[in-house]
Amino acid sequence: MLKYIKAIAALMLTAGILISCKEDFPVDEDGLLITARTQCYVSNFELLGADFQTVRTENAIIDTTAQTINVKVFYGTDLKNLFPQFSLVTDAKLDPKITGAMDFSDLANPKKFTVVSGNRKIRKTYTVNIAVQQP
Amino acid sequence: MKIMKYKFMRYLMVVIGLAGLSSCEEEKYAVPVLKQELQNDVIKRTLGPNVAGLNIEFAYAMAIPASLGKLVSAEVEASIAGAEATYLENKSYYTNGSGNDIGIEIGKKSENNGTKTTVTFTRDTTAATLRYYYNIPSTAKGKEVTFKFSAKASNGQSVSYSMGPYKIAQMDMVLDLDVKDSTNAYISIEDMAVYSAANAPANAAKIDLVYLYRSIPNITFAHALVAPTAKTYLPGVTLPAGVNRSAKVQKVWNLRDFHLARLQYGIFIDDLDFQELNMASAPDYAINLKAEAGVWVETQDGKYRAYVYVNSVNNGSKSAKISIKRYTMK
Numbered sequence: 158m159l160k161y162i163k164a165i166a167a168l169m170l171t172a173g174i175l176i177s178c179k180e181d182f183p184v185d186e187d188g189l190l191i192t193a194r195t196q197c198y199v200s201n202f203e204l205l206g207a208d209f210q211t212v213r214t215e216n217a218i219i220d221t222t223a224q225t226i227n228v229k230v231f232y233g234t235d236l237k238n239l240f241p242q243f244s245l246v247t248d249a250k251l252d253p254k255i256t257g258a259m260d261f262s263d264l265a266n267p268k269k270f271t272v273v274s275g276n277r278k279i280r281k282t283y284t285v286n287i288a289v290q291q292p
Numbered sequence: 293m294k295i296m297k298y299k300f301m302r303y304l305m306v307v308i309g310l311a312g313l314s315s316c317e318e319e320k321y322a323v324p325v326l327k328q329e330l331q332n333d334v335i336k337r338t339l340g341p342n343v344a345g346l347n348i349e350f351a352y353a354m355a356i357p358a359s360l361g362k363l364v365s366a367e368v369e370a371s372i373a374g375a376e377a378t379y380l381e382n383k384s385y386y387t388n389g390s391g392n393d394i395g396i397e398i399g400k401k402s403e404n405n406g407t408k409t410t411v412t413f414t415r416d417t418t419a420a421t422l423r424y425y426y427n428i429p430s431t432a433k434g435k436e437v438t439f440k441f442s443a444k445a446s447n448g449q450s451v452s453y454s455m456g457p458y459k460i461a462q463m464d465m466v467l468d469l470d471v472k473d474s475t476n477a478y479i480s481i482e483d484m485a486v487y488s489a490a491n492a493p494a495n496a497a498k499i500d501l502v503y504l505y506r507s508i509p510n511i512t513f514a515h516a517l518v519a520p521t522a523k524t525y526l527p528g529v530t531l532p533a534g535v536n537r538s539a540k541v542q543k544v545w546n547l548r549d550f551h552l553a554r555l556q557y558g559i560f561i562d563d564l565d566f567q568e569l570n571m572a573s574a575p576d577y578a579i580n581l582k583a584e585a586g587v588w589v590e591t592q593d594g595k596y597r598a599y600v601y602v603n604s605v606n607n608g609s610k611s612a613k614i615s616i617k618r619y620t621m622k
Contacts, residue, residue, distance in 0.1 A: 207574070208545040208585070232511035233525060233579040235543075260573075292511045 185277055187250070194248045194275025199283055201244035202226045207235060207258070214290055224283045232290040236262040241270075241285065248275030261287050330356040330363075330449040334441050337423070340550055340560035341461040343617075344433050345375075348426040348458065352380075354443040354451070355419035361446035363398075363417045367410045368424050369440045371456075377427035380409045384420035398422075432460040462563050463619040465551060468603065471503040473610035478502060478535065479517070481589060481596045484616050489532055496534030500591050501541070501600070504529060505610035512580045515605050515612055517541060517587055519576035540574040540590040544599075547586050552601040552615040555584075566597045566619035581605070581612075597621055 183191040202217040217228040230236075238258045243251055252271040261268060264287060271282045337349040354363060368380055380402040383395030398420050399413040411422060426439070438456035466484040471477055478487040479501040486503075487495050502520055506513040506527060518525045519539040548557045571590045578587045586601040598618040605612045 206543065208543040210545050231580065232513065233516075233577065235575045237573050237575065238542075258573075290511050292508050 189250060190248070191277050192248045192275040194246075195279055196246040197249055197272050197274035197279040197281045198246050199226065199243055199272060200246060202228065202285075203242040203244075204228055204230065204287075205240040205242065207238040209240070212239065219283075224281055226283055226285045227288070228285065229288045229290060232292065234289060236260070236264075236287065236289075241268075243270065243272075245272055246275075249273060252280075261285070264289075326357055328357055328360065330354065330360075330443060330445045330447075330451050332441065332443050332451045332453050334453045334455055336455065339558070341463075341562040342428055342437075342458055343461050343463060343465050343551060344428045344430045345465060346428055346551065347377075348428060348437075350424040350426070350439070350441070350455065351421055352424055352441045352443075352453075353419075353421040356445045356447075356449070358418045360449075363413050363420060364444045364446050365399075365410060365412045366420070366422055366441075366443045367408055368426075369408045369442070370426055371407065371438045372429065372432045372435060373407045374404070374409070375427040375429040376404070377425070378404055378409055379425055380411045381423040381425075382411050384417070384422060428460055434462045435460055463561075463566065463617050465615075465617050467552065467615045469614050469616070471612050471614055473503065473505040474529070476611075477504060478532070479600075479614075481539075481591050481598045481616070481618060484618055492532035493534055496532065497537070499535050500537055500539045500589065502526060502529060502531070502535075503612065503614075505607065505612075507607070514579070514607070515581045515602070516577065516579035517581065517589075517600060518579070519592075522575070522577040525577040525579055538576050538592045540571045540588075541576055541578045542571055542574040542588040543578045543581070544586045544588060547599070547601075548584055549586075549599065549601060549617065552586075552599070552617060553584065553603065561599050561617050563619055566599075566621070569597060571597075583612075595621055 185191050198221040199219050202219055204212050206212045212230040212234045214229045214231055217226050219226050237260045239261050240258055241255055245251060250273050252273055268285050269282050271280050273280050332354040335351050337351055342348055352366060354366060356363060382399045382401050383397050385393045385395050388394050398415050398417045399411045402409050402411045436457035436459050440452055440454050442450060442452035444450045464484060469486045471486050476486050476488050478492040478499045480487060480495060480498040481500045482498045492499060501517045503517055505515050516525060519541060520531055520535045521538040547559065548555050549559055549561045550557060569588055571588060581602050583602055583605045586599055589598045589600055596618055598616050601615045603613040603615055
C-alpha cells in the first residue's frame with residue numbers, strides 16, 4: 158500500500174515540476190496573445206452613422222498594397238459622428254483603438270489606422286479616404 | 293477499521309431512509325374557506341412613463357359572499373383630480389371563448405366629483421371587476437399621484453385598496469402632425485405644432501425645423517428635417533421672413549416609442565432620456581428619413597429637447613406624419 162502511495166507522490170511531483178517550468182504564452186500590453194502570424198491587412202471595412210446604420214453607398218474598396226480604404230458615403234452624412242468598424246486578419250489588432258464615434262470631417266487630412274500583425278512585429282498604416290456622394 | 297466502516301454505512305442508511313420517507317409524504321389538499329367579508333384587489337394595466345393626456349389604467353375587483361349582501365358602490369379617489377376624460381367603467385368584463393372582452397353593465401355611468409370617481413350599482417351584483425381610466429391632467433406634470441380604491445356593500449361593510457404613488461412625467465406629447473413639403477412644413481418645438489408658409493412669419497422665432505422632400509438624381513435625399521440655418525440641405529426652399537433659427541438634430545433608427553409609434557415595441561422614452569442625451573456634436577439637419585425613423589432635436593436656445601418620430605411617409609404627395617415628445621430643459 159505504502160509503495161503505491163510513494164510511487165504516486167513521486168509521479169505527481171515530477172509532473173508538477175515539468176508543467177510549472179513550461180514557459181507562459183506571451184501576451185502583449187493589451188493582454189492579447191502574441192502568435193507567430195505575420196499577415197497584416199484589413200479584410201473588411203464598415204462605416205456607421207449616428208443612428209448605427211451604414212453610411213456607405215457601396216462596398217469600401219480596400220487596397221492592401223497601397224494601404225488605402227476608399228469609401229463613398231451618402232450625401233448629407235454627418236461626418237463628425239461616424240463609427241468605423243475594421244475586420245482584420247486573424248490575430249492582428251488595430252492602433253489606435255476605436256472607442257466611440259470619430260470625426261472624419263477633415264477630408265483633406267484623412268484618418269490613418271495602423272494594423273499590427275499577430276507577432277506584433279509588422280505594422281501597416283492604412284489611410285481611410287472618404288468621398289461624399291454629390292448631386 | 294472494519295467496525296468504523298459499518299458504523300458509517302449504518303448511519304448513511306438511516307439518513308437515506310429518512311429522506312425517502314419525507315419525500316413520500318403527501319400534502320393534503322383543503323378547499324379554501326371563503327372569507328365571510330367584502331374583499332377587493334387592484335392591478336395596474338398600463339406600462340411606461342405617465343404622460344399628461346394619456347390614461348393610467350387599473351382593474352379594480354371586488355366581491356362579497358352572496359349570503360352577506362350585494363355590492364352598492366365603487367369609488368376611486370385620486371390625490372390629484374383627473375382630467376375630464378377620467379372614468380370608472382360601469383361594466384364588468386369577462387373574456388369569452390374567442391378571446392373577446394364582453395362587458396356586462398352593472399350600474400350607471402361613473403360620475404366625477406372633484407378627485408372622486410364613483411359608480412353606483414343598479415343590478416344585483418356580488419362580484420365585479422371595473423376598469424378605471426385616470427386621464428392624466430397637465431396640472432399633475434412632475435408630481436406624484438396616488439389612488440385609493442374603495443367599495444361598499446349592502447350590509448354596511450366597506451373595503452379599500454391604495455395604489456401608487458406614481459410619478460407623472462414632465463414631458464409633453466403630440467401625435468400625428470401632418471407635414472407636407474413647401475405648404476405645411478415649418479415645425480415649432482416650442483408650440484409642438486406645424487405652420488404653413490403663410491403662418492410661419494408670424495411664428496418665425498419659434499420655428500426650429502423645416503420638413504422637405506426632394507428626389508434628386510444621383511443622391512438619396514428623400515424626407516428631411518432640417519434647421520433653417522442649414523441652407524445646403526434646403527435646396528429650392530425659400531424661407532419665410534424671419535425663419536432663421538438653428539437646432540441640433542440627430543438621426544435615430546429603431547427607436548419606436550410605444551406612445552408615439554403605437555406599434556408592438558415596448559420601448560418608452562422617459563424624462564431621463566432627454567436629461568442624459570448628449571447632443572454636443574450633432575449637426576443641424578437630418579436627411580433621408582424613412583418611416584419609423586426619428587430624430588432627437590435640441591432647440592437653439594437649449595430650452596427644449598424633443599424626439600420627433602416619423603410615423604409614415606408618402607413620396608408621392610411629398611408628405612409625412614410625425615409625432616413629438618418634448619421635454620423642457622430649463
